[in-house]
Amino acid sequence: MKAYLDLLQDVYDNGVGKDDRTGTGTRSVFGRQLRCNLSEGFPLLTTKKVFLRGIIHELLWFVRGDTNIKYLVDNNVGIWNEWPFQNYLNAQDLGNLEKHSCEWEERLDAFVIRIQKDQDFAAKWGELGPVYGKQWRNFSGIDQLDWVINEIKQNPTSRRLIVSAWNPAEIEEMAKAGLPPCHTLFQFYVSHDNKLSCQLYQRSADLFLGVPFNIASYALLTMMVAQVCDLELGDFVHTYGDVHIYNNHENQVLEQLSRAPKSLPTMSINPNVKSLFDFTFEDFELLNYQPESAIKAPVAV
Structure with a gap:
């Protein structure tokens, strides 16, 4: 290469x-x-x-x-997680949370777990829209x-x-x-x-x-x-x-x-x-x- x-x-x-x-x-x-x-x-x-x-x-x-990122999350692939997570934070009035701070990382981990376990949550917050x-x-x-x-x-x-x-x-x-x-x-x-x-x-x-x-x-x-x-x-x-x-x-x-x-x-x-x-x-x-x-x-x- x-x-x-x-x-x-x-x-x-x-x-x-x-x-x-x-x-x-x-x-x-x-x-x-x-x-x-x-x-x-x-x-x-x-x-x-x-x-x-x-x-x-x-x-x-x-x-x-x-x-929807659920397929990726279920296969332990997190490369698309941050975009829907940021939208979720914005909806919770947490859009200004410092990226990659301890709190940000903890909330991201919780978000991913919920995507895995909660179908309704994944359907709403895991969706990226009409992308590729x-x-x-x-x-x-x-x-x-x-x-x-x-x-x-x-x-x-x-x-x-x-x-x-x-x-x-x-x-x-x-x-x-x-x-x-x-x-x-x-x-x-x-x-x-x-x-x-x-x-x-x-x-x-x-x-x-x-x-x-x-x-x-x-x-x-x-x-x-x-x-x-x-x-x-x-x-x-x-x-x-x-x-x-x-x-x-x-x-x-x-x-x-x-x-x-x-x-x-x-x-x-x-x-x-x-x-x-x-x-x-x-x-x-x-x-x-x-x-x-x-x-x-x-x-x-």
Whole structure:
């Protein structure tokens, strides 16, 4: 994943100060691109350990069209917890509670436990609104994932193999419970030698925390689609709009840049799965992953 480290260095060296929605502040550049040949290995960072279990469960959550965090919470994946929790605090007139203070952490733990155990509470406070899964599976009545799979099979030379999470009619509703989609649109491409590639356009990219997840997630999605469409693997291309490093991630970025990448792992997928909608967590096995230790950093909410 030298390409990722090169991009990280580029933004660290050339990014300019820019205010942001979270109030954290960033180093930001506009318009970059990264490319991975998926036949060379699974593009999971080796210069820090990445939470693959969370990536897989989140992707399956998207594919099933789910928009409530309960599935993730039940599988011990907390990557989406802070957005609905903050909305819950706001409703309790506790919106100004200092983030990651002892009281904040205690209330978050209690919130997660209640999501697990109280169905009615989860239905109300675990809901993120019409975010990724909703748009992928029901964009104004269109199941985009089902459509694109059928189109790849029937019309592989099409230049319209696109799935969009950016639905202007529902952006404000998404923003109320979480945030509008950062990875907004992806397009598949079938080459003359039957290789499937995917290009993602990401309007806003948290380079240290979010982007490694996004790369692995869409690489895995491409592998899943290739399998069910009986295609070989091509490239994953990641195109960015505002790509940034948060100011409170700078020390972590420097530590990341001091490490040398290792050989990429490989991803084994159960070959018996023939429908995109039939995959389960147990259908994936990562092989030969030997990363450096994890590097923790706060999420900007």
